[in-house]
Amino acid sequence: MLPGSLWHPPPVRGGAPAPRGERLRFCCQSLCEHAVSTDPSAERTGQRQRLSTEEATRWADSFDVLLSHKYGLAAFRAFLKTEFSEENLEFWLACEDFKKTRSAAKLASKAQRIFEEFIDVQAPREVNIDFQTRELTRRNVQEPSLSCFDQAQGKVHSLMEKDSYPRFLRSKIYTDLLSQTQRRLS
Secondary structure, three states: OOOHHHOOOOOOEOOEOOOHHHHHHHHHHHHHHHOEEOOHHHHHHOOOEEOOHHHHHHOOOOHHHHHHOHHHHHHHHHHHHHOOOOHHHHHHHHHHHHOOOOOHHHHHHHHHHHHHHHHOOOOOOOOOOOHHHHHHHHHHHHOOOOOOOHHHHHHHHHHHHHHHHHHHHHOHHHHHHHHHHHHHHO
16 A cells, blocks of 8 residues: 555645646645655665656556556556546555455455445446446456456556556656656756
8 A cells, every 4th residue: 555645635725626737736746745765775774765767767668567666656646636537546456455365254345345336337436347347247246256356457457558557658747757856866
C-alpha cells in the first residue's frame, strides 16, 4: 500500500470541486514535493534520496515498470484522480492484494467485497468491463480462488495500458515531475 501522504485532494472552494487545472497543479506540486525513494541503507540512517530523473524516465519504458515503482504508481494514481477514473487502478491493486490472501476464511469475504465494490452492475466504483467478463467473474466469486478475478483484472490492466497510460505520459503531472527531477540536477 502506498503512503497516504503522497496525494491529498486539493481544497474544495464553496462546496464545489476545484477546476481541473487547479487539481493538476496541486497534484504536480504534491508529487514533486513527496516523490522520494529510499535506498535500504539510507532508510536505516534516516537519509532520504530524491526520485532520480532516470527512475522517472524509466516509467515510460512500459506500463508494468510504472506500476512496479512506488512513486510511479503514486503519480499514475494522482493522474487518474484528475480524470475521475482511479477505480481502474484501485481495482487492479485490490486484485493484487487479493492474490496474496492465504486464509481460506478471508478469501470468500474479500472476493465478495471486491465484486460488490468494482464488478457488480451499479457498483460504487464500477470498472468498465464487458458483460461476458462480468458474468464469468460473478460465477468465479461463487467459489472463489486466488485467480477468480484474473480475466477482469487483465481487461482492466489492458484498458489502462492502452488508454490511460499513454495520456499519463503526455500529462502535465508526468512532464512536470520529470522537469522537477531534472532541475535538481542542475
